[in-house]
Amino acid sequence: MKPIWIVDDDQSIRFVLEKALLRENLPTRSFTNPRDVLIALEAANDDNGPQVLVSDIRMPGGSGLDLLEKVKAKYPGLPVIIMTAYSDLDSAVSAFQGGAFEYLPKPFDLPKAVELIRRAVEESQREEVAEERMADTPEMLGQAPAMQDVFRAIGRLSQSNVTVMITGESGSGKELVARALHKHSPRANGPFVAINTAAIPKDLLESELFGHERGAFTGAQTMRRGRFEQADGGTLFLDEIGDMPFDLQTRLLRVLSDGHFYRVGGHGAVKTNVRVIAATHQNLEQRVKDGAFREDLFHRLNVIRLRLPALRERKEDVPMLTRHFLQQSAAQLGVDPKRISDAALVWLSNFSFPGNVRQLENICHWVTVMAPAQLIEPKxxxxxxxxTTGGLSEVPSSLSMGASALDPTVEHLPYVASTALPQASAIVVAPQAHSSAGDWELGLEADAIALLASGRHDVWDELTRRFESRLILAALAATRGRRIEAAQKLGIGRNTITRKIQELGLE
Known part of the structure; x- marks a missing residue:
């Protein structure tokens, strides 16, 4: 494994962390100032670069926040932990805005610091696996005529720098198309930077796009480059452009017109050379008529329009995509890939997929975790x-968890994952579709009565353990194994989910 890089001018901090990480078999490399780190990064390659960077904020010869920005420019996926004083809230906010993995307050509890670094290592390794998988996997899959039209359009645009507008429903894979356009363009060696304009609060979006100068607002303790600067020489993907606030549309139009912009709080124009690819699921012509989108910006973006078909328009691709996502899910979760029967594929092919490809991917994650056998059947x-589009078909009646290995006489509570949300961006825990809303509670009561009648004295612990296990497994399936994100979705702490996974034997 690559070493953990520690940057701190305090020799005692470096010594304590080095010894603690050595006991955990984690190699380290220490630096006393950011300047030496940047020199080492220039000489580093994929084999001897850092696995995780842990840096103080205030050091002679440079700021940890400046170092964070420069490191992220070269290693965007590298987890960076910023060490700061308890009272230094502004620094903590700036660290997160700059892309820090986490901040570690001083003085810190050593076991908690080691645990945090271990989580960062796990995140780094997941990112490396994901990058390898992306390199080995076809960018896009599809044999349907509608997808072949998309592939041909990407080919025709391969030597062009023209602005492209991608339209299509949520979850249909617009970012994949944008990445393919970048990869097969003259800018392929430049950065690809993506931003979802609908996912960032209006007050932060301007700074995200154009950056800010030091002191531009509370918490802006250092200059920060925006996405336009980060994408210089490459491609900027503006997802859900139809949701961009009206006043920011004016600034965007100016950049598209002459390539110049001002950072928030800045007085000097910054020039950037960026190809813009925009995407939306909305009808922009209607947004223009409603006065919610500038007509001149619409025409500036709508040079080439590329429509991405919904999954229900390319049903012949469902079997290929399903097998691909099952392989992908198994690799991410570290289990053997499951096979799917022809009958189950028929059911999937007849589904309308309101959440499109993203929903199919979530379904494959769910069955990888929840299906009891290696062969996935309709049940x-x-x-x-x-x-189906014609209404409700009969729902399989055997979707409860079946007999428990913990107690062969009692069935698990009948939790299943719902993937019918239009956005399909998360998997939620819900009762079985053919049951009323309170049936799972009746099932819980029946289980409790059966266990109490058997004379057991650990009924509370037993049922609580099953309940927590199902919640955590569903959350991990929804987040593709990302523990921190799963904890956030469940509303529990990061340490809590780690401890529960260990206690419940879910490793």
């Missing part, structure tokens, strides 16, 4: 797959 699919 193993989520109940929502029984929904």
């Amino acid at each position: 193993d699919l989520p109940p929502e797959v029984g929904v």
